[in-house]
Amino acid sequence: MAGERLDIVIFGATGFTGKYTVLHAAKLAAEKPFSWGIAGRRKEALEAVLKEFAPDQENIPIIIADVNDEESLKKMAERAKVIVNCCGPYRFYGEPVIKACIEARTHHVDVSGEPQFIERMALEYGKQAKEAGVYVVSACGFDSIPCDLGIIFLQQKFNGEVNSVETYLNSWNTKNTGGASIHYGTWESAVYGLAHANELRELRRKLYPEPLPKLKPKLESKGSIHRSAISEGWSMIFPGSDRSVALRTQRFLYEKYNQRPAQIQTYMTFKSFFTLLATAVIGAVFSLMTKFECGRTLLLKYPKLFSGGFVSHEGPAPESMNDAHFSLTFKACGWTEKLAEPTDEHKEPPNKEMITKVSGVNPGYGATCITLLFAALTILRESDKMPENGGVLSPGAAFGKTSIIEELNKHDLKFEVVSSIEK
Incomplete structure (x- = not known):
């Protein structure tokens, strides 16, 4: 990379996630100096973002770039070592940025939680990115670094061989701050992602022509509603991208390092059965409506109504975000000993269990921005610990051997071992 390039350029800096990424970049640059700039369509709006979210920063470069203008994207990419892309939904706006980054030999990270986009980019640009020596890493926000790197952390601490991992997501507010907790952009991505979920089967068949080995004992799903000893309340399957991202990482570990791939199921927990039921009803209505154009139109026009008040164009207020945990x-579950080959079958049932946890605050727009920025910084500073010399990778595949978990432990995310039991 040319020496005159900025370390990081935040693209989409005037969007909701982009603004808070600017806020955290200003704080982080004071602690871990790096050069950075911001990019977007309108100079005045970008100047306003700097004035509000980075008032103490001087001479931060502003770059004009538009996803509908290939030349502007190319010039933006040529100004940076890493593009931090906050411009979603990525299904509509992500590909031109990745294409420009590969052509300019600039690394790219984003916070997409859209499996169709993520896996299509891997299929269509994986070879080009690797040949260019460029890392393209999606899902670098709350979707899905806590889950994906949480599983990596667990596997590193297990001291044996992991067969299966079940994850349980809990979220809560310590105060009754009320108001929306999700910005419209996240809602829009979910609407179109679910509407096109049927694309995934064929996409994955092309991306992964060889299936993973069928390992025993098989991890069975606990069904739509259940109670768990490790997560107080009522739990149901988590519909986000965590499982798909984590399974990509496990496949990579198997193919690259000959490591047994963990079977994974992801769940979310609610304190009361009523809350779970209400969420399930909203989810069912949402899913049904995404199947029809008129339904999608209504969901996008009236997000607050169809989300039960959780979504708004304005997004959550700062006090609400800071109160979110x-x-x-x-x-x-697994064994204390590793066998010679990852596909070898253990003669005894699993004899070890380990419980770990990742926790933090402000998952949507605090933890997300911090993990996104550390993904970029890790590429800049620890590429020698990253695999393949480039490619379209999941966070766990890209950063599993770096110090990113230790760094996140110092910055509002906590990775910890809760218990370990040998039977």
């Missing part, structure tokens, strides 16, 4: 609890 989360924990992701992991239960692993």
Whole structure:
């Protein structure tokens, strides 16, 4: 990379996630100096973002770039070592940025939680990115670094061989701050992602022509509603991208390092059965409506109505975000000893369990921005610990051997071992 390039350029800096990424970049640059700039369509709006979210920063470069203008994207990419892309939904706006980054030999990270986009980019640009020596890493926000790197952390601490991992997501507020907790952009991505979920089967068949080995004992799903000893309350399957991202990482570990791939199921927990039921009803209505154009139109026009008040164009207020907490609890089952080959079958049932946890605050727009920025910084500073010399990778595949978990532990995310039991 040319020496005159900025370390990081935040593209989409005037969007909701982009603004808070600017806020955290200003704080982080004071602690871990790096050069950075911001990019978007309108100079005045970008100047306003700097004035509000980075008032103490001087001479931050502003770059004009538009996803509908290939030349502007190319010039933006040529100004940076890493593009931090906050411009979603990525289904519509992500590909031109990745294409420009590969052509300019610039690394790219984003916070997409859209499996169709993520896996299509891997299929269509994986070879080009690797040949260019460029890392393209999606899902670098709350979707799905806590889950994906949480599983990596667990596997590193297990001291044996992991067969299966179950994850339980909890979120809560310590005060009754009320108001929306999700910005419209996240809602829009979910609407179109679910509407096109049927694309995934064929996409994955092309991306992964060889299936993973069928390992025993098989991890069975606990069904739509259940109670768990490790997560107080009522739990149901988590519909986000965590499982698909984590399974990509496990496949990579198997193919690259000959490591037994963990079977994974992801759940979310609610304190009361009523809350779970209300969420399930909203989810069912949402899913049904995404199947029809008129339904999608209504969902996008009236997000607050169809989300039960959780979504708004304005997004959550700062006091609400700072009061939001989360924990992701992991239960692993496996064996104290590793066999010679990852596909070898253990003669005895699993004899070891481990519980780990990742926790933090403000998952949507605090933890997300911090993990996104550390993904970029890790590429800049620890590429020698990353695999393949480039490619379209999941966070766990890209950063599993770096110090990113230790760094996140110092910055509002906590990775910890809760218990370990040998039977």
